[in-house]
Amino acid sequence: MSSRIERSVCPYDCPDTCGLLVEVENDKVISVKGDPEHPVTRGSLCHKMNHYEKTIHSPRRLIEPLERCGPKGSGKFRPISWDKAISTITERWQQIISEFGAEAILPYSYAGTMGIVQRNAGHPFFHRMGASLLERGICTPAKGAGWDAVMGKTPAPAPDEVVHSDLVILWSSNAAATNIHFLQLVKEAKKRGSQVWMIDLYRNQTAGLADRTLLVNPGTDTALALGLMHILVRDNLCDQDFIDQHVQGFAELCENILPAYPPQIVSEITGLSSNEIEDLAQAYGTATAPFISIGGGVSRYANGAMSVRSIVTLPALVGAWDKPGAGCFVGTSTSAAFDMSQIERFDLLQGSPRTINMSCLGGALTQLNDPPIKSLYIYHSNPAAVAPDQTQVLAGLTRDDLFSVVHERFMTDSALYADIVLPAVSSVETSDIYRAYGSYTVQRSRKLIPNVGQSKSNIEVFSLLAKGMDYTEACFDQNAEERIDQLCAVQNSWWKDIDKSALTAGKAVKLSPPRPKMFVTPSAKIEILNPTQNEPLPIHIPPTDNRFPLQLVTAPAHKTLNSTFFERADLRENQMKILINPQEAQRRNLNDGALVNAFNDLGAVDFYLQIDERVPAGLAVAEGVWWIEFAPGEKTVNSLTSQQLTDQGGGSTFYDNRIELRASNLRSKSVFDSLR
Ligand code: SF4
Numbered sequence: 064m065s066s067r068i069e070r071s072v073c074p075y076d077c078p079d080t081c082g083l084l085v086e087v088e089n090d091k092v093i094s095v096k097g098d099p100e101h102p103v104t105r106g107s108l109c110h111k112m113n114h115y116e117k118t119i120h121s122p123r124r125l126i127e128p129l130e131r132c133g134p135k136g137s138g139k140f141r142p143i144s145w146d147k148a149i150s151t152i153t154e155r156w157q158q159i160i161s162e163f164g165a166e167a168i169l170p171y172s173y174a175g176t177m178g179i180v181q182r183n184a185g186h187p188f189f190h191r192m193g194a195s196l197l198e199r200g201i202c203t204p205a206k207g208a209g210w211d212a213v214m215g216k217t218p219a220p221a222p223d224e225v226v227h228s229d230l231v232i233l234w235s236s237n238a239a240a241t242n243i244h245f246l247q248l249v250k251e252a253k254k255r256g257s258q259v260w261m262i263d264l265y266r267n268q269t270a271g272l273a274d275r276t277l278l279v280n281p282g283t284d285t286a287l288a289l290g291l292m293h294i295l296v297r298d299n300l301c302d303q304d305f306i307d308q309h310v311q312g313f314a315e316l317c318e319n320i321l322p323a324y325p326p327q328i329v330s331e332i333t334g335l336s337s338n339e340i341e342d343l344a345q346a347y348g349t350a351t352a353p354f355i356s357i358g359g360g361v362s363r364y365a366n367g368a369m370s371v372r373s374i375v376t377l378p379a380l381v382g383a384w385d386k387p388g389a390g391c392f393v394g395t396s397t398s399a400a401f402d403m404s405q406i407e408r409f410d411l412l413q414g415s416p417r418t419i420n421m422s423c424l425g426g427a428l429t430q431l432n433d434p435p436i437k438s439l440y441i442y443h444s445n446p447a448a449v450a451p452d453q454t455q456v457l458a459g460l461t462r463d464d465l466f467s468v469v470h471e472r473f474m475t476d477s478a479l480y481a482d483i484v485l486p487a488v489s490s491v492e493t494s495d496i497y498r499a500y501g502s503y504t505v506q507r508s509r510k511l512i513p514n515v516g517q518s519k520s521n522i523e524v525f526s527l528l529a530k531g532m533d534y535t536e537a538c539f540d541q542n543a544e545e546r547i548d549q550l551c552a553v554q555n556s557w558w559k560d561i562d563k564s565a566l567t568a569g570k571a572v573k574l575s576p577p578r579p580k581m582f583v584t585p586s587a588k589i590e591i592l593n594p595t596q597n598e599p600l601p602i603h604i605p606p607t608d609n610r611f612p613l614q615l616v617t618a619p620a621h622k623t624l625n626s627t628f629f630e631r632a633d634l635r636e637n638q639m640k641i642l643i644n645p646q647e648a649q650r651r652n653l654n655d656g657a658l659v660n661a662f663n664d665l666g667a668v669d670f671y672l673q674i675d676e677r678v679p680a681g682l683a684v685a686e687g688v689w690w691i692e693f694a695p696g697e698k699t700v701n702s703l704t705s706q707q708l709t710d711q712g713g714g715s716t717f718y719d720n721r722i723e724l725r726a727s728n729l730r731s732k733s734v735f736d737s738l739r
Pocket of ligand 1: 073108
């Protein structure tokens with residue numbers, strides 16, 4: 064049989080949301096390429112997706128439902144039928160509900176795949192049940208909170224504006240690992256003569272593109288932003304006409320805040336030299352079209368929302384919003400384009416169940432009473448690896464009285480602790496619709512191959528669970544295509560220029576975000592002064608935890624995405640590493656390549672040491688969220704991260720943890736295993 068090429072969409076948690084050309088032969092995917100007609104992808108994919116067929120047809124795929132037959136975490140399971148799996152789950156849930164109430168059941172899901180209808184398929188079911196609600200904020204809600212504090216609901220500019228910029232600042236954005244198609248636009252800007260500056264914690268892969276790289280002390284970005292504003296005001300580099308017309312609180316900022324941030328003070332706080340700060344301020348203040356792209360890292364501190372808020376304030380001072388190619392980009396928010404109520408079905412909600420923040424899962428599983436969590440249903444996520452405070456999460460997952468179900472494609476760390484494992488489909492085995500968060504594209508994807516083994520999609524599983532629970536609402540009988548059609552039937556201004564036939568044919572189309580004449584804030588101005596905030600003006604709130612000497616940065620890896628893609632030997636690095644500066648290694652008498660033990664008061668994790676001059680003193684960098692199976696010891700990086708939340712938005716604080724390093728007592732796992 065000859066092969067055919069079909070369009071599809073990269074389903075993963077990445078701002079690019081690439082268009083794929085998928086080659087299918089004999090009901091199998093045999094190759095995957097970037098769609099040259101996709102406006103963002105333009106024919107190229109990242110390492111992760113170039114051989115997506117290896118993930119789809121991996122020998123590691125789970126292909127039948129499993130029931131635990133050994134201790135939790137042992138990985139001992141036996142196959143069962145779907146009928147048995149569904150009846151076991153629903154009978155156990157009925158029991159729990161009658162004894163403890165539905166709040167004793169907690170769904171746990173995030174952005175394992177990003178298609179709107181599959182990702183949200185559990186919401187109607189758990190709302191109908193009255194289960195505890197999950198606050199899904201593990202990623203960067205503090206970034207949104209920081210933007211909203213200054214810009215309100217003003218839509219972000221389109222990221223392709225950057226090609227017209229003459230100064231691009233990549234602030235805490237390792238775009239080479241997390242946003243490669245935006246980086247291509249930055250390269251275009253550079254070809255046209257733009258200067259590129261990078262502000263980050265260590266010299267990651269993106270530094271290769273930057274003309275200047277500034278390495279700041281962790282959590283001091285607000286001080287840097289305020290220091291830059293100090294110089295802009297001191298040197299008359301502000302756009303006073305723009306400020307007079309469009310900015311609220313400039314006078315108060317100048318009077319009450321900026322005097323405390325002269326270059327020498329900011330230098331002490333940030334670790335940059337006064338010259339570096341002066342140079343950046345001059346470059347920013349004299350650029351014709353300065354463009355700042357803010358990445359996620361800066362929002363993952365306890366002061367994350369304030370950090371983003373202060374950076375978002377900068378463009379207001381130079382009138383960047385009036386200039387083509389200038390501005391500030393934190394991501395696109397297109398939720399207003401869709402009627403999400405049709406998908407999320409909050410109207411089905413029973414009572415007023417409590418809400419549990421997903422970054423606090425460890426505490427919820429081990430400390431909550433009234434009622435305790437008695438059952439966890441995990442889908443689109445792998446909390447045993449990705450949630451902070453892994454020691455507590457695993458303690459919770461090991462509880463004998465916790466009934467946990469995991470719907471997954473692979474035997475992840477979380478699946479190992481499940482009572483029932485349900486096999487999940489990959490994105491090409493089902494239909495969905497995707498909206499990007501790094502551009503305004505929307506694209507529909509169709510089911511291209513039969514489900515692998517007995518795997519099922521979220522919609523299929525929740526339909527079976529609804530029947531098992533005797534929920535009779537019509538939404539539980541709706542298939543994926545019907546839900547997508549319902550979403551696409553919307554008529555609002557975002558859709559006015561959309562070619563619906565192209566969308567139906569599976570091509571990427573661009574939404575039209577509203578372009579309001581004014582800023583969408585209560586004052587219709589950019590609100591440097593925002594009276595609704597605890598701190599009405601931006602102010603640097605220094606990090607307070609100095610109990611351990613090294614700041615841990617849980618940075619993105621180049622070829623994996625959070626804990627996704629670790630099933631692929633070709634994408635995993637050989638070893639789970641921690642990177643430190645030669646000085647720090649020497650101080651501790653540690654050698655390159657040695658097994659080291661990173662620890663703090665939350666836990667201890669073994670890594671292989673990489674001595675790396677790209678990392679400044681005082682920092683330790685761990686790239687990627689490894690599966691325990693591939694770690695040298697029994698824990699991975701989130702044993703060192705805390706459940707603390709950001710100042711606003713309920714976000715995680717993955718960058719705000721401190722550790723110490725020592726030589727490890729562990730021999731490498733393979734040697735260790737052979738001795739057992
Ligand atoms: S760049 Fe992002 S969206 Fe594109 S293929 Fe890679 S992971 Fe997917």
